[in-house]
Amino acid sequence: MDSALLITQLLNGMQLGILLFLLAAGLTLIFGIMDFINLAHGSFYMVGAYISGTLVVLLDSFVLGVLLAIPLTMAVGYVTEILIARSLYLRDHLDHVLATFGIILIFDTVTHLIWGAEGMVIPLPAWLNGQITLTESIQLPSYRIAIISAGLLVAVGLYYVVSKTRLGMLIRAGASNRTMVQALGVDIKVLFSLVFAAGAAIAGLAGMMISPITGASIGMGNDIIIVAFVVIIIGGIGSIKGAFVGALIVGMIDTMGRSYLDQLLKLFMQTGTAETAAPAISAMLIYILMAIILAVRPQGLFPPKVR
């Protein structure tokens, strides 16, 4: 096996895992605390990418653009929560699915109205566009390293906030027993808004980081959000740790499956059959994984302790 290729694929898997974690973190908290299925969470991923793309070009600075785009995306999330999401928490899951499906349509069309149909190319500054040379044959693209480090940083920060601060304590308490937290005098509405907006900002950050590689496009969040749901279901809904482990598993399996499954299948199949079967199976791999995990452990790998 080509070791340079293997390392590149490992990096790609890490990168996908990290991006999925950023999406899944908000999703799992929102679901865990508010029992709210937000299919439109992917829209914040898209909105973040477009806002930062515009600012990066406008300000001619990548870092400044991203730093400004984060609070803006957070504001979009906050407004969405106050206007729409808030009145849905007490409804059933069917209403959540439908209403957030409507929100997706609205976000996609508004984005289309503002930024046009062509999508957006976001330039990378030269200092992020290089390669880090480890050895003669192994070079790592520095932007991918930057994405992974930034993502890990957010993961550590989230872990700190959720497990070490008073706010995090309230969030965890809210996830395990909402009514009790309310009875203890915590303004649960404010807590909900905060978590929703923060989740939106983190999802937006994922969009901002990937957009220099893939560009920003309408509906870019709609496919990845489904994978993020797979992540939180594998990890156990409501658990940050579960989201992190689940995201890395899904990111790795998806990437590795796409690059190495054909070689694996060739070990016990004819070359032709393996080459036709591999793409189909690798695209289905994460869903197969999810089905197996749900069949064996319906609550996911790390379900929150008290529900």
Added chain:
Amino acid sequence: MRTSNFLTPKWLFSIALLLLLAVTPILADIFDQAFYLSIATRILILTIAAISLNFILGYGGMISLGHAAFIGIGAYCVGIPIYHDYSSGWLHIVLAVSVSAVFALITGAISLRTKGVHFIMITMAFAQMAFFLFLSLDEYGGDDGLTIWYDSEFASGIDIDDPTTFYYICFVSFVAVMYLYHRIVGSRFGRVIRGAKSNEKRMQALGYNTYNYRLVAYVISGAICGYAGALMGNYTNFISPDMMGWTRSGELIFMVVLGGTATAFGPIFGVLSFLVLEEMIPDLMDMVHSGAGFYWHLPFGLILLLVVLFVRGGISGFLDRLGKR
């Protein structure tokens, strides 16, 4: 809620709608509007799919976000045999129904072990699997889809290439499926399914194995939706994995909710209004400002949101309230 009075607005409206659907080909012929016949055909096919979803979602409380997969499977059960020159319509129908039923049996057996959001997501995951499976079948067009060059053929001299004949096949199927579900919902089996939705523990305490009942309901629903898919394949003459994407399943749920879940006429009301909105909004917007119709998803999404937030019981519920005044 059994009333002997059939003169409620809902019943009058429903009966008028059925009569209208029965004579649509004649009207389309008189006014020379083949386009409306085509729309009406689509309404009937989607209604069959919506009825099948309404049974498990509305009466059974099983929110499947993967029901479009059955439409896709049914359509591919027409497209793939025709690609290999097996043109028998009976073969297509048997294939569509049985493959869908088997898919429903396998996926349902796993999905129904879960509840709530897990069920929603696992049904969606299985539909995504089907989506990616057909996406990777390069032989049958993959991403680009597959054109069906001719329609299913029936030995008995029925020519379904003819729009009117095809319409009446859909209409008869629609009436048959409506009647079938009317019988199922009222039967002992249907009562167990409804009972399990409102209080599963009690049904279990009464000695019913709710899992088995739900599985049977899920398989019936999948099989009927697969049949709708076979009709859809003949209707569009072009099939692609896009038919089973998760947004399609979301639209199907919207149709059921818009019409009113767990009601006999809800699905047809829902599909009808969904397609009317889909056709009308762009036209209306273009009238206001040329080219604006391109952005019809915006008002459409808003309407969806407003329906969820403010309209309880969908159109069927609205007509019920109209009758009580």
